[in-house]
Amino acid sequence: MSGTSSRVTNSHSAAVIGGSLGGLFAANMLRSAGWEVEVFERSLHDLDSRGGGIVLQPSVIDVLRRSGCSLPAESLGVASRYRIVFRPDGSVQSHHYAPQIQTSWSLIYTTLRNAFGLEHYHRGYTLNDIKMISPNRVDALFDNGASVEADLLIGADGGGSTVRSLLWAHSEPHYAGYVAWRGLIPESAVPEEVRSVLLGNFAFANNQGSHILGYLVPGEHNDVTPGRRLYNWVWYRTVSAQTLPALLIDRYGQKRSYSVPEGLLSDTWRRELHIQADTLLPPPFRR
Incomplete structure (x- = not known):
């Protein structure tokens, strides 16, 4: 065309x-x-290498099915059985049965693109x-x-x-006052001492200006086989508008508008992230 x-x-x-x-x-x-x-x-290029975890809400499953994707829900992600909330000291604030499925951006993208086909998808x-x-x-x-x-x-x-x-030429997004740090690690790399409380659960922890959550998602090539999956964590932190511009400068000095791509976080902010983790996160997430 x-x-x-x-x-x-x-x-x-x-x-x-x-x-x-x-x-x-x-x-x-x-x-x-x-x-x-x-x-x-x-x-x-294909977009299926981008993004991390997504909670597979019932409405998303409904839209997928209405779009002609007849895959069973369990093949679209990794199931969690319980929701667990940690206090800052690592003790359990709540633990209740709440089955859910967590998936990845890549798997949903691939499923939708395959359903639509490539004939009318123009790169x-x-x-x-x-x-x-x-x-x-x-x-x-x-x-x-x-x-x-x-x-x-x-x-x-x-x-x-x-x-x-x-x-709307004059419409500009406004900073909401917080950022999200995101990470993915192979489930085999999750420390042995915290696997029993993190893997298979949808975990949360709150602190002052801090909210973190984590769950298992499909691994490379959308693999949901136990042992080949990834642990996805997202950590929301309040960051002042004055600090934000410095945070968005990547490891090569390039200023980013909204996010720093995977692998380009500066060493300074990586060290700062670890310092903040020691201060704000409960032991399971800190590990």
């Missing part, structure tokens, strides 16, 4: 800008309702402009010279959305 114009003749046609989870959810649901859908992703399309042809018709213009007309345009292109900036 590069360098061409495409006119979708179906009276129910949609152009989805962004081929990540939001775009694929929308595309699959629209198609299941009889719409003709084209997805446009700016990256030239390397960066949106440049949007023009209204009529009250009920829109034209999406891309930097490779292509243009696509549709009845509906969906902006699913992330936090730095081009669609949003084109429609």
Whole structure:
């Protein structure tokens, strides 16, 4: 489609800008309702190596099934049986039966993309402009010279959305006052002394300006085999607006807008993270 114009003749046609989870959810649901859908992703590469753990809520399972994904829920992730909350000293504040399934960004992305197929999933399309042809018709213009007309345009292109900036030029995200540190480690690397309380449970811990959670997720190549899975942890921390710019400078000195990519955290902030862990986290998470 590069360098061409495409006119979708179906009276129910949609152009989805962004081929990540939001775009694929929308595309699959629209198609299941009889719409003709084209997805446009700016990256030239697959996205299935990005992201960490996701809690598989019942609504997500419902949308997957309505999108034509007939996989059983247990194949979509790793089950946990109990929710456990630690006090800062490591003692157990609560422990109750709450079965749930935790999955990974990669597995959900792969499942949705396979359901949608590649014929109408276009990589390397960066949106440049949007023009209204009529009250009920829109034209999406891309930097490779292509243009696509549709009845509906969906902006699913992330936090730095081009669609949003084109429609609301002065709309800027505001810092909420906290950041999320994320990590993944092989379950075999989880220290032996804390496996019994962390692995197989959905664990939490709170402290002043600190909230951490952790659970097992599928491993490499979406493998859910015990011993090959990953332990996913997310640690929410309050960080002042004055400190945030320094935190977002990666190990090579490049300033990032919203997040530091995997492997590029500076040594300074890695050391600081360990210091904060010793101060704020209960022993199981600290280990």
